[in-house]
Structure formats: C-alpha cells, structure tokens
Amino acid sequence: MKYGSATFMRRYRKPSSETRHIRPLTVKAWLWAIALASVAIAASSFRIVLAPGFELYLGPLFYLLAYRLGGLRLALPMAVLTTGASWFWWGHVFTIVMALGHVLFIHRARFFTQSLAIATFVYFSTIGAVAAILFLHFHYEASPTIMMLAIIRKIINDVLLAAIIDLVVSVLYCNLVFGGVKLRRNVSLSELLPASINFIVFTSALLLFVNSVYHFPREFGEYQQRAALSVELRIREGLINDRQFLGFMEVDSHTVAPNKLFITDRERLAKTPAIMQQFNCSIIDDGTVVTGPNDRNTFAYWMDACHLARVVVNDTTYFYLYSTRPIAESGYREVLLAMIAPSIILALALMLDIFIVRALRQSILAWKVVAEGFGQLNLSPPPKLFFAEFDHPVRAIVAANHNFAVVNDERKRIAQAVSELKQQMDLSLAADIRFDETTGHLVFNDISLNRIAQERAHLVHPNDCLAFSDARNNPEAFIEFRLADDEANEWYLLVARDLLAPGRWRSGWIVRLRQSKLAQNRMLQQARLVELGGMASALSHELKQPLFTISLCSENGRLLIDNGSDESIARAYDKFDKISEQINRARSIIARISRYARIDNSDPxxxxxxxxxxxxxxxxxxxxxxxxxxxxxxxxxxxxxxxxxxxxxxxxxxxxxxxxxxxxxxxxxxxxxxxxxxxxxxxxxxxxxxxxxxxxxxxxxxxxxxxxxxxxxxxxxxxxxxxxxxxxxxxxxxxxxxxxxxxxxxxxxxxxxxxxxxxxxxxxxxxxxxxxxxxxxxxxxx
Missing domain, CATH: 3.30.565.10 (Histidine kinase-like ATPase, C-terminal domain)
Known part of the structure; x- marks a missing residue:
C-alpha cells in the first residue's frame, strides 16, 4: 500500500455532492430550511462598512454552509440569493458571478482538499484575483492600489467565513433531511486542526485590516479641515490685500500631494460641467444623502466625486470645490502599506497550514496503513514522516509487527494443528458450562484458537440427565452422556472444573468416546462370556442330570422292548416320553445360555x-x-x-x-x-x-x-x-x-x-x- 497524500485523498475523500442522494425532507427539515434561508437572505442584505470602500458581508457564510449540507445543487441557488443584494450596492453582477465561480471551484477542488478555507484562498488568489483586476480596470478604471485592497479584503472576508464553516462542520453534525444538529462523538484531527489554524490566522488578519482601515476616515476629515482653513485664509488675505482670491488654488498637505481647489462666491458656478471636468469628477459631494449603487460607502463614489463645501467670511458665503480622488488614493495607499506585512505573513501562514495539513494527513494515512496491515509479514515502513510524534511510533510499530507476524504465523500453524487434532479426537474446549435440569440442555461456549467463542446447546438423552444431577455439586465433574437426537447413540465424556454454582462450571472439555455401539455391545458380551466361564461347573452339573436321565431311560426302553409284552411296550413309551422331556429341558438350558451370551442389538x-x-x-x-x-x-x-x-x-x-x-x-x-x-x-x-x-x-x-x-x-x-x-x-x-x-x-x-x-x-x-x-x-x- 502506498503512503502518498494523493492516494489518501482518492481513497478517503468524502462522497461528492453530485453523487450524494438527497432524500425527501421532513416537515421539520422544511421548517428549518425555510427559517435558515430567510435568516441567510436577511443577513446577506446588510454590509458591514468599515470605511468608504472597505466593506464586509456575510453572503459566503451561507452559501458555503449550503454546500456542506446539500452539495452543489443547494449551494448554487443559495449563492445567487445571498449575493443578489450586491447588485443594489454596486450596480453590477460581478459579485454574483464570482460567488457562483467560487462554489464551482470548491466543488472541483474537493479532489485535493476538503478545507473550504484553503480552496477559497486558492480561488481568490488566482482566478478571483485575475477576474477582479480585469473588472476593476475596465469598469472603474481603478488604480493598482484599489485593486490590491479589493483582493485582500475579499480574501480576508471569504476565507474567514469559510474557516468558520470548516470549524463548525468539524465539531457539529448537521442533518439536512431531518433538520437536526448535534455534537460529533468523534472529531477528525485532520479537519479540526487546519480549521482552527485558519480561523485564528484570518481572524488576526481581519483585526489588523480593521485597525488599518480605522485611520482612513480620520485622515479624510483632517484633509477637509485643512482645506477649509486654507480657503478661509486665502479669502481673508485677498480681502485685506485687495487681491484676487476667486478661482483655482492648490492646498499643500503632509500626506496628500498638492491638491487643486476652485473658489467661487456662486454655488451654481462650482457645479458647472466645465469646472467638474477640470477635476475629472462626475459626482458632487455636498453632504446630501446618496442612494442606489455606488453610494458614499463605496470607493467608486470617492474616486469620481468632487467635494463642495462652503465658508462664511464677513457675512459672505463662499464655495470651494476639490476632487476627493487624491485624498482617497492616499488613504487607500496607507492602508495597503499597512497590510503588506500582514498579507505576507498571512500567505506564509496559509502555506504553512497547507504543509501541516498535508504532513498530518500523510501521518494519519501511515497510521491507518500500519493499523490495517498489522500482522502481515510484508508490511513495509512508510517514508519518513514530518511529525516525530507520528514517525517514531509508526516505525516502532512496524518493527514490532515483524516479530508479531512471525509469532502470529506460528500461532496460526499451532491453531491449525490443534484444530486438526480436535477434529480427529472430536474434542471441544468449553467455558461457562451449564446444565438446565428442567429442559435437559447442556449449554457451553465452544472455544477455538482461530475464531470467536460460540455458544452451543445440546439436548442430553433423558436417561443420562441423572448423571448431571448427581454431579451438579462436584467441583470436578466427570460425566458420560449421550445426545437425545443422536441416532448412532454415541457416548461423550464431559470433564468440568471450577464449580461456579450448582450445575455450572467455569471450564472443561468434551470428547466423543471412540467406541461404537457394536464395540460396546461386544464388550458387554465378552463380560457375559466371562461370567458364563465362571458358571461352567454349575452348568455342566445342570446338563449332566438330563443327559443321565436320557441315557438311563433309553437303556430301560431297549430292555422293555426286548421283552415284547404289552405292558413292557407301554412302559417303553413312558421312558421315551421322559427322554423327550429331558431333551426339551436341555434345549431350554442351552437356549438360556445362548441368549445370555449373544451380542445385544435390541432396542428398549x-x-x-x-x-x-x-x-x-x-x-x-x-x-x-x-x-x-x-x-x-x-x-x-x-x-x-x-x-x-x-x-x-x-x-x-x-x-x-x-x-x-x-x-x-x-x-x-x-x-x-x-x-x-x-x-x-x-x-x-x-x-x-x-x-x-x-x-x-x-x-x-x-x-x-x-x-x-x-x-x-x-x-x-x-x-x-x-x-x-x-x-x-x-x-x-x-x-x-x-x-x-x-x-x-x-x-x-x-x-x-x-x-x-x-x-x-x-x-x-x-x-x-x-x-x-x-x-x-x-x-x-x-
């Protein structure tokens, strides 16, 4: 067996969602599904705005959970439902398409990883990153800074949500069919460990990202204050020195490149297309509420907006206009610079996570191979494992396995020999021997070296139950018995030891006595012949009397016939009758002896x-x-x-x-x-x-x-x-x-x-x- 991780993934991956059969949902499951879908759509309709252009949303959390529960067929519609609100936020379907691609990529990536977080990171750092760069360039003409921040924000948001799903699924078991959630009895280390690492790493990255974004609105406000102060000073200086102050001017800042402003005393002049074209903006940000796609919370708004503000000097209201793009670019650049180091650390941590997960799965596979192959002579040691806690025990087990395999092989040979010997002797090793006097059953556990002990029950011949009753209190019982359903009427010997209770012993053995019924009858017949031999003297005396009478009567009968008188002939008939009587007597004696000496094959x-x-x-x-x-x-x-x-x-x-x-x-x-x-x-x-x-x-x-x-x-x-x-x-x-x-x-x-x-x-x-x-x-x- 190979130890490679690819083999592990092919052999032990979970069934794909396409081949998974979804049974009809119960009423409880439908209620849970409707409730969760409602919560998912409602929660996904809100975005968490950290700063303009820095938004988080929960859509991926729900369609990734749907993929875990129901596979591709449930995740695709859930992705459309939970990301559909982005069309109202940004006025395009790019986010919806990216979510569908995300689900399809995860579905295909199940062959090399079961981690949603790792698959999500790979997707948004490759396919998603390329698609985002192309879309932002052609649709928004965004700068590289905004492109990089958008990719980083997307990776942190979606990978963190995927890690949460991995962590929840590794600990909880969700049954979509019955609508139940319960804690897993056994948690997979190869799932829990990477999910925990990813959750911790990306939670830390999110906190760093939030901290970096926190300074963005403050810098935006500081620039607005400096711009207002610069405009007021220019107006006052112009009024005092009677110098022209209306028109374009530049404002210097320590964080932002010199920015051009337009000052006028007429608000309508500041909103003319000619002036707005000077600043390359198409939106006037004058504090009014903006609804619909690309509102004030999006980066597109601040990249195309011109901020219109007013200042009152000597009871006269003046208006000034400037582009917010340089300010936003500067703020985004600061955030990007602050996220470079965390992003590098994040990428290294994720690669380390992938390496650890791969090494962990190789180690678990090695354990599995060793455990399944334990006892085999050809078990080979795995390649050197990364974790010493796995490598040393596995190699020690493999080394011990060779010794065990030799012993086990010898045990099998001995077991085979014992089995053959038991078969030849018709021997059964017994444990927990019990005799039920009410039913006449002998019950015991038949012990064997090559299988699990099996309980057996035999009905004892009614004539032999008394032998068990007599020995029911003996610490060591020797009982000969027959089986009730054995037509051959074979005899068995039970040797039972260690009395546990009346009629119950701890262990013993049962052997069939190698003596057929015919051989047993011959032994009994031999014993009868021995007894007849001892009675030979008495039997000879018993036979002498009728023989002597026969001899005497025959001699007398011959003499009486020789006399020839009628009386003599009548007496001769009398003698012959006595001869017949004595012959019958002798025949009866011989018949009794023959019957007693014959082999008894009769039934009761x-x-x-x-x-x-x-x-x-x-x-x-x-x-x-x-x-x-x-x-x-x-x-x-x-x-x-x-x-x-x-x-x-x-x-x-x-x-x-x-x-x-x-x-x-x-x-x-x-x-x-x-x-x-x-x-x-x-x-x-x-x-x-x-x-x-x-x-x-x-x-x-x-x-x-x-x-x-x-x-x-x-x-x-x-x-x-x-x-x-x-x-x-x-x-x-x-x-x-x-x-x-x-x-x-x-x-x-x-x-x-x-x-x-x-x-x-x-x-x-x-x-x-x-x-x-x-x-x-x-x-x-x-």
Missing part, C-alpha cells in the same frame, strides 16, 4: 420385571444349587408398570449382582462360617413413582472405605482367578443407558452382607394398561 422394550427376575433366577439356579444358596423373590402381584429396557442388558445386571452375592457368601464360608446357609433376597417395590429393586445377601459385605469405588473399572476384592473387576462397572454403564442409578452398601449390623439397590425413574416406566391398549390397537390395525 416394555418388560415385566417379575418375569425377567424369574427368568434370571432360572438361569442362575445351577449356580445357586451348586453353592447351596437359597434365593427368594418378593414382588407385588399388583405391580401396574412395566420397565422400558433391553432384556439382555437387565438380565446381565441381575446375573452379575447375584454372581457377586454368591462369591461373597463363599468368601464368608471360607473365612470360618462353614455351616452358614447362603441367602439372596430380591425385593421389588414402587416408591414415590420410582421402581426400586433391592438385592440383599448374607455374604461378607463391603470391605472398602468408599462404597462408590466398587463401580470403578478393574476394582475387585476377589482372588485373581475369580473376577476381572468389570462386573459392576459394566452394570452401571448398562443402567446409565436406561436412565437408572445403582448403589451398593453394607447391611446394618448385626446383619452381615451387602445391599445393591437399582433405582428406575418414572420416565423409564410405562403403564401396563397403556401397553396392552397399544398392543390391541396394533393388532386391530393389522
């Missing part, structure tokens, strides 16, 4: 809890018989709900708990209670809308200090060849999927043993009647 279904417990007890009967353990089931007959769960998963949980109870009973027997009768009791009850299953045994109970640690993976108190430590861990995982909770505790003394409690919430239960009605409706539809 309404289950009769009493039937599931009965099936589980039948499956575990060989183990219970082998270890001499008595099992009792207590289940209400009027249970009106069914459990919404997977059959194999629930059976696996019950099998694992019963297996642990049997192991605990054996451990207690080995410890000394050899004659103890093992007992396991299963109680089912409805408490506060929850289905509670409590499995109680009379084994050794818990030996660990923290009962909840029994559900940790690989946590076991058994011998190395009696368990893996995954049974209760897997049981908890299965129950979490169902939305249930599991707990374990030792029985209250003096009783010995453990109590495992399974709590199914209300949403995991369905009414039996509803399920039956749905079954009937489905049957009717079929």
């Amino acid at each position: 279904e309404p289950l009769d809890i009493a039937e599931v417990i009965s099936t589980t007890m039948n499956f575990m009967r060989p183990l219970l018989v082998q270890h001499d353990v008595k099992a009792t089931v207590v289940c209400p007959d009027d249970l009106s709900v069914q459990l919404l769960a997977t059959r194999v998963g629930l059976e696996q949980v019950l099998v694992n708990i019963i297996q642990n109870a049997v192991d605990g009973i054996d451990t207690r027997r080995e410890a000394g209670a050899h004659t103890m009768v093992g007992a396991i009791e299963v109680n089912v009850a409805m408490i506060d809308g929850h289905l509670i299953i409590a499995l109680t045994d009379n084994g050794t109970g818990l030996t660990m200090s923290r009962p909840e640690s029994a559900f940790d993976a690989f946590m076991t108190t058994k011998m190395l060849d009696h368990g893996t430590g995954l049974g209760l861990y897997i049981s908890r995982q299965i129950l979490m999927e169902m939305g249930a909770k599991i707990s374990i505790a030792s029985r209250e003394p003096p009783e010995t043993g453990a109590v495992v409690t399974i709590d199914f919430p209300a949403f995991a239960l369905v009414e039996k009647e509803r399920n039956q009605e749905q079954t009937h409706e489905e049957a009717d539809r079929v």
